[in-house]
Each structure stands twice: as C-alpha cells, then as structure tokens.
Amino acid sequence: MSDATAANDQPLIFREGLLDGQVALITGGGTGIGLGIAQLLARLGAHVVVASRKAEHVESAAQSIRAAGGSASSETVDVRDAEQVQAMVARIEQAQGRIDLLVNNAAGNFYAPSESLSPNAWRSVIEIDLFGTFFCSQAVLPAMKRQGRGRIVSISMTLHYRGWPLMAHATAAKAGVDALTRTLAIEWAPYGVRMNAIAPGPIPTEGVRRAFTPPPSASGQVPDMFAVEQAMTSYAKKAIPAGRWGTPGDIANMVAFLASPAGDWITGSIFVVDGGEWLARNPAPQMQR
Numbered sequence: 001m002s003d004a005t006a007a008n009d010q011p012l013i014f015r016e017g018l019l020d021g022q023v024a025l026i027t028g029g030g031t032g033i034g035l036g037i038a039q040l041l042a043r044l045g046a047h048v049v050v051a052s053r054k055a056e057h058v059e060s061a062a063q064s065i066r067a068a069g070g071s072a073s074s075e076t077v078d079v080r081d082a083e084q085v086q087a088m089v090a091r092i093e094q095a096q097g098r099i100d101l102l103v104n105n106a107a108g109n110f111y112a113p114s115e116s117l118s119p120n121a122w123r124s125v126i127e128i129d130l131f132g133t134f135f136c137s138q139a140v141l142p143a144m145k146r147q148g149r150g151r152i153v154s155i156s157m158t159l160h161y162r163g164w165p166l167m168a169h170a171t172a173a174k175a176g177v178d179a180l181t182r183t184l185a186i187e188w189a190p191y192g193v194r195m196n197a198i199a200p201g202p203i204p205t206e207g208v209r210r211a212f213t214p215p216p217s218a219s220g221q222v223p224d225m226f227a228v229e230q231a232m233t234s235y236a237k238k239a240i241p242a243g244r245w246g247t248p249g250d251i252a253n254m255v256a257f258l259a260s261p262a263g264d265w266i267t268g269s270i271f272v273v274d275g276g277e278w279l280a281r282n283p284a285p286q287m288q289r
C-alpha cells in the first residue's frame with residue numbers, strides 16, 4: 001500500500017458528510033500519516049488544506065484528494081517561521097472564511113548521538129516539532145475564538161515515555177508538545193477550543209519500508225520485496241501486541257473522532273494509538289561502549 005492510497009483504501013467507519021462545511025489544516029500533510037489524515041477528513045466532507053515545506057508534495061497531495069472527489073488546497077510553509085505561519089493562516093481565512101481543525105503533524109527527526117549533535121541539528125528538530133506546533137496553534141486561535149469553536153490535534157510520539165537513546169532532540173520536543181497540549185487545553189477551553197494529541201505507534205510509511213529493504217547487491221540484484229514484507233510481518237507479530245503494523249488510517253480515524261461532535265468534551269488528552277507497542281516495547285537500543 002503506498003502512502004497515497006493508505007487511507008482511501010480503507011472502509012469509511014464514520015458517516016458521510018460528518019465534517020461537511022469544516023475547514024481543516026494539516027501540516028506535513030503531503031505524505032505519510034499527514035496525507036492519510038487529509039484523505040480521511042476530505043472523504044468526510046471537510047475542505048482540507050495540505051501544508052508543508054515541499055511544494056511538490058502538497059500540490060500532488062491536494063490534487064490526488066481532488067481527483068478522489070474531495071475538496072483540497074495546498075500551502076507551502078516552514079512551520080518554524082512564525083511570520084510564514086501567520087501569513088498562511090491569513091490566506092486560508094481569506095479563501096475559506098474559517099478554520100475548524102488544525103492537525104499539527106509536521107515533524108522532523110533522525111537518529112543521532114546527542115554528544116555530537118550540532119546546535120543546528122538540535123535547533124532544527126526542536127523548532128519543527130515544538131515551535132511549529134506552538135506557532136500554528138497560536139495562529140489559528142483568533143479564527144477559532146471568533147467561531148466560538150475549534151479543534152487542535154497534535155501528533156506526538158511514545159518514545160519519551162521512557163528514555164530513547166539517539167533521539168534526545170525529538171523526545172524533548174514531543175515531551176514539550178504533550179505539555180503544550182495539556183496547558184493550552186485549559187487556557188483555551190473557554191473559547192470553545194479543544195486541544196488533544198495522538199501518539200502513534202509504528203506505521204510502515206515508505207521510509208520504514210526502506211529500512212527493512214537490504215541495499216542493492218554489488219551484482220545489481222534487486223531486493224526481494226516479498227522477503228521484505230515477510231520480515232515486516234514477522235517483526236509486527238513479535239513487537240506489536242495487536243499483531244500488525246499501524247496504518248495512516250488508524251491515526252486518521254482518531255483525528256476524525258476528535259474532530260466530530262464526539263470530541264466536544266475531550267480536551268488535554270494524549271491518545272496512544274499503537275496496537276500496544278510501547279507497553280510491550282523491547283529494551284531501548286543499546287549504546288555502543
């Protein structure tokens with residue numbers, strides 16, 4: 001299943017038209033989990049604005065959603081830049097008249113030892129994951145206040161529930177995202193804004209599949225993709241209590257639930273959607289001594 005079809009292929013479990021008339025902004029919405037979320041929200045009737053740094057990703061994502069019958073537009077933005085974020089939100093309000101849902105999905109991370117992490121590497125991840133979440137949330141607040149209603153869902157992670165070597169930057173950022181979720185939930189509840197987070201488990205986006213694929217051999221032999229799928233299935237059976245990898249649709253369904261009227265009395269909550277993976281997680285990767 002490719003990123004582009006991940007959520008569109010799944011049966012719709014919410015009623016059609018559930019989000020009719022709503023406008024949803026999904027950062028990092030051009031690929032992977034973000035695209036799955038955008039596809040589902042569009043199938044439920046929302047106009048989705050797909051935003052990311054890469055114009056080619058967001059334009060093709062919006063186009064694929066429109067081709068499937070949904071309503072979508074795209075925005076190019078670096079969420080680390082508060083001015084760019086404000087300008088994007090102003091354009092969306094101008095074009096759509098409202099913003100009902102923000103999904104803070106844009107993130108950046110990589111495995112790297114913290115002792116040699118450069119200041120710029122640390123700053124990049126903290127700024128994308130944490131500053132970006134704050135800047136986007138703050139920017140949509142005036143529209144949500146005017147409407148007397150709004151939903152914000154931030155995509156977090158589970159790695160910071162324990163230590164997770166080589167991910168100091170991302171775990172610190174996502175711990176901050178969890179803290180923001182709880183604090184802003186209280187501050188902004190009187191405006192009708194509900195602020196929650198989702199901590200996804202392992203989702204085999206193209207990047208994960210690549211990690212399971214051996215590099216091409218010197219003789220140019222192509223990797224056996226059937227063996228790759230088998231290795232991934234056996235990993236899931238071993239490491240994920242629910243016995244399978246997650247899909248972008250698993251995360252998207254939780255976003256849709258929170259965006260629906262069912263989410264009206266839910267705020268400041270962090271939902272782990274991971275098939276039980278983090279509870280049963282093997283010891284963290286060992287550091288080389």
Ligand code: COA
Pocket residue numbers: 107108109110111112117118119120121122124125
């Ligand atoms: N190990 C150590 N440092 C790394 C690194 C790695 N694997 N990858 C990037 N960095 C460092 C860069 O060297 C740079 O630091 P420097 O200026 O001191 O050399 C700094 O991080 C910023 O990297 P750069 O790629 O130039 O910045 P960016 O702002 O364009 O993008 C990321 C930041 C995190 C998005 C980018 O590094 C990236 O593409 N990461 C992997 C993909 C990813 O995160 N996808 C989203 C998954 S949720």
